[in-house]
Amino acid sequence: MSETSLILEPEREASGFGQQLAGFWRGAGGWLFLAPALIFFFGYQVWPIVRVLWLSFTDYQFLTNKPANWVGFDNYIQAASDPLMWASLGRAAWFTILFLPGTIILPLLMAILIDRVTNPWLATIYRMILLVPAVIPSTLIFVLWKWMYNYQSGPINHLLVDTFGLFTIQNAPQWLGGTKLTLPSIAVMEVWWGLGYHTIFFLAGLAAIPKDLPDAARIDGASEWQVFWHITRPQLAPIMMILVVLRFGTAMAVIDEYLIFGGFNRASPTYTWTIFMYDQAFKSGLWRQGYAAAIGMIGAVAMMCVMVVLIRIFRPRG
Amino acid sequence: MSLEADIADQEIAPEARREPEGRGAIVRHLIINFFNLIILLPLAWVFIMSVKSLPDAMRGDFWPRKFDFTHYAFVFQRIETLPVNLFNSIYVTAATVLITCVCAVLAGYALVHIRPRGVGAVVVIFLVSLYFPVRVVSLISIYETQHFLGLINNTSGLILPYVTLQLVISILIMRSMFQLVPHEIIESARIDGAGHFKTLWEIGLPMVRNGLVVIFIVNFVTAWGEYLLGVTLIDDQAKRTMPVVLAAAQGGQGQWSWPNLAAVYVIVVTPGIIAFGFAQKLFFKGLLEGALKG
Numbered sequence: 001m002s003e004t005s006l007i008l009e010p011e012r013e014a015s016g017f018g019q020q021l022a023g024f025w026r027g028a029g030g031w032l033f034l035a036p037a038l039i040f041f042f043g044y045q046v047w048p049i050v051r052v053l054w055l056s057f058t059d060y061q062f063l064t065n066k067p068a069n070w071v072g073f074d075n076y077i078q079a080a081s082d083p084l085m086w087a088s089l090g091r092a093a094w095f096t097i098l099f100l101p102g103t104i105i106l107p108l109l110m111a112i113l114i115d116r117v118t119n120p121w122l123a124t125i126y127r128m129i130l131l132v133p134a135v136i137p138s139t140l141i142f143v144l145w146k147w148m149y150n151y152q153s154g155p156i157n158h159l160l161v162d163t164f165g166l167f168t169i170q171n172a173p174q175w176l177g178g179t180k181l182t183l184p185s186i187a188v189m190e191v192w193w194g195l196g197y198h199t200i201f202f203l204a205g206l207a208a209i210p211k212d213l214p215d216a217a218r219i220d221g222a223s224e225w226q227v228f229w230h231i232t233r234p235q236l237a238p239i240m241m242i243l244v245v246l247r248f249g250t251a252m253a254v255i256d257e258y259l260i261f262g263g264f265n266r267a268s269p270t271y272t273w274t275i276f277m278y279d280q281a282f283k284s285g286l287w288r289q290g291y292a293a294a295i296g297m298i299g300a301v302a303m304m305c306v307m308v309v310l311i312r313i314f315r316p317r318g
Numbered sequence: 319m320s321l322e323a324d325i326a327d328q329e330i331a332p333e334a335r336r337e338p339e340g341r342g343a344i345v346r347h348l349i350i351n352f353f354n355l356i357i358l359l360p361l362a363w364v365f366i367m368s369v370k371s372l373p374d375a376m377r378g379d380f381w382p383r384k385f386d387f388t389h390y391a392f393v394f395q396r397i398e399t400l401p402v403n404l405f406n407s408i409y410v411t412a413a414t415v416l417i418t419c420v421c422a423v424l425a426g427y428a429l430v431h432i433r434p435r436g437v438g439a440v441v442v443i444f445l446v447s448l449y450f451p452v453r454v455v456s457l458i459s460i461y462e463t464q465h466f467l468g469l470i471n472n473t474s475g476l477i478l479p480y481v482t483l484q485l486v487i488s489i490l491i492m493r494s495m496f497q498l499v500p501h502e503i504i505e506s507a508r509i510d511g512a513g514h515f516k517t518l519w520e521i522g523l524p525m526v527r528n529g530l531v532v533i534f535i536v537n538f539v540t541a542w543g544e545y546l547l548g549v550t551l552i553d554d555q556a557k558r559t560m561p562v563v564l565a566a567a568q569g570g571q572g573q574w575s576w577p578n579l580a581a582v583y584v585i586v587v588t589p590g591i592i593a594f595g596f597a598q599k600l601f602f603k604g605l606l607e608g609a610l611k612g
Contacts, residue, residue: 029514030434036417037425037489038440044482045447048456048463055458062462110353113346122347128598129354132361135535135594137543139561140587146565148360153576155363158378195357204606245449253451256545260565274454281458282550289458296455307449 056293061286068290075294084266084276085295089302091183092272096251098187103194103247104240110195111202112232127203130196142260145189149175176261178268186257186270198243205239206232237316244314245307252303273299364587367580375576389581397574399556399563400582406473407542407560407586414480414541415534418488421481422533423526426492427518431504441493444486453483457550464551473557479547484540488533491604495529496522498607528604531597539590560586 056075060068079085110130117123133141148154157172167173175185214227222230255274262270264279271279273295281292366382367375368389374382393400429437460479461470469475499522507517523530548562555563564582567574594601 028434030428030432030437033424033428033432033514034434034437034440037421037485040417040421040478040481040485041444041447044460044463044479045452045456045486046443048459049450049452051459051462052455106353110350113350116343116346117350126350126354127602128595129357131594131598132591133357135539135590136361136587137539137561137590139543139545139565140583141543142545143561143564143583144360144364147364147576147579153376153378155360155378155380162378192357192360195353200602200605207606249449249451253454255454259549260545274451277454278457282461289462293455293458296458300451300455303451304449 052293052296055290056297058290060288060290060293062281062289063286071290075291076298078291079294079298084271085273085298088271088273088276089299091269092252092254092274092299092303094269095183095187095254095272096248098184099190099251100244100247102187102191103198104243106191107195107198108202108236108240110199111206112228114199115203115206127200130199132196133193134197134200138256139260141189141193142257145185145192146176146261149185151175151177178262178265178270180269182261183269186254186261189257190251194247201239201243202236205236209235234316237314241311241314241316245310248307248310249303252306253299364580364583368577368584370577370580372575372577386577389577390585393578393581393585397578397582399558402556403558403560403563404585406557410473410476410480410559411538411541413474413477415537417477417481418485418537419530419533421485422488422492423518423523423530425489426496426526427514427522429489429493430496431499431501431517431522432514444489447486453546457546460547461550469551471552471554471557473552473559476544476547476551476559479551480541480544483544484533484537488537491529491533491536492526495526495604495607499525528600528607530604531600532604535590535594535597535601538593542586542590 055068057070057072058068059071059074114123114126114130117126136144148156151157151172151174152169154175156175157167160166161169161172173181175181209232214231217227217231253274254272255278258270258272258275259278262268262275264275264283265271277292277295277299279292280295281287281289363380366380369385369387370382371384371386374384428434429441464470464472464475464479467475469478503521503525504517507521508514512520543561544559545561545565548559549565552558552562560582564579564586567579567582
């Protein structure tokens, strides 16, 4: 390395201008390759967020032809004094609490079990079955579970009422009817959906642990729990942190499921801040998009604050 | 030859060293298969529903007394907008996957092997965007943009926002894939006089094939099932995509009887599972090589 650079040095000195020109083209070529991605990224991700931030300080209503007026923090003050804002944030938080532990712990357990399957043929089959829900598109998962949970003709209630006789048709559970059961039911669906994908995540982390480490510990008399706590867990810490933070983000910002299962009943547990925003922006009245933007920003900032705390808690130590 | 044997040895060796399976192994397999069953049962239910006779569907038993395979033909003949909706979904998904993959490969290559000045800032913005609920909050403004461009109620218009749904993830996956390609290989191709484009096409692309499979599947799954933008930006039933139609369909009598609905479901869900079945080997390799690091 150093030898070649010594030889090349004089030449570089000689053609300073040429070097600069080459550097410019090198840069331009790079940006040219990045251009298609950046056009989409800035056009449909960065600009909309900037625009929504600006809208949140205006009285913009989409269905009127009036231009947007700057109103300062009025939207934020109004949202903060609306009990629905806090109730809807609380519902999203409750769903997150129901969903997050299951979607971390179950896949971790599965990964530890599957990692020790020695038959390569079985190991492949298990991985494939696990990943099947991950290749089913989101909406199709929701539609499937909407049927599973169907009050009258869903297979779950069929099992409970006709097969086991635990309930009658009158008092069979209303899974998705906007009851106390609704958010837990959706959480179960989400855990089911993510089980395989997250297991594969953890399996990748387990594969990176040198196998003689736990083996040596076992020979020295360590229990399975000690092996897990002192060897496996620290090794999986980075993956754990990414999963916790990302899944917290998706859980707090769930919207499709609530649109499909819940609709716009303000008393329903599925009426979270995302639905509140959507309702204000596209459904009720003159589409108060300035106000909706403020709701969206409050929700987004609130969850980002918790994310920072989560990153601090789950940050790998040492 | 010997290299392949070496790799095979390395793969088998750690397995062989482990203790032989005993009673614990049986419990382990039971637990795993219990969860496998929970994963597969809802899917089995919907597959069987699609070939049940109508009375069996009403009865609700898992296994039908009489099979009826006519629902598949029925839904295509009797539900008028179904072929159109299906075509919309295929068209929008294909365009989205193609555009996103091209963008991600070009960007991933540039981020690792060209590195223009100031590119670090772009990566930081990419990473921050992953932690912000962009999809939800941007909706208000995306509606406005599409309205401005005259793309409300336009099926093709969906492609533009669809491309960005997994764009950042795809770029980061391609970036970590290209990081596995040694600089020297790219450099030597460049010194031989190949432009970046030729280098990427002939040298880079074959080496990141597994990652390409991953982002192909990720984008396919996302676009094929997208609901939020599809339901917000399109009003007209004939211009809608399959997920929006399926989510709105209420199971019951007539053309949307349960077996018909299930048949439509199977038609929509099968392509993804088959594609994954064929590509699973490359998909797992890609996941392990780069995707999970990103």
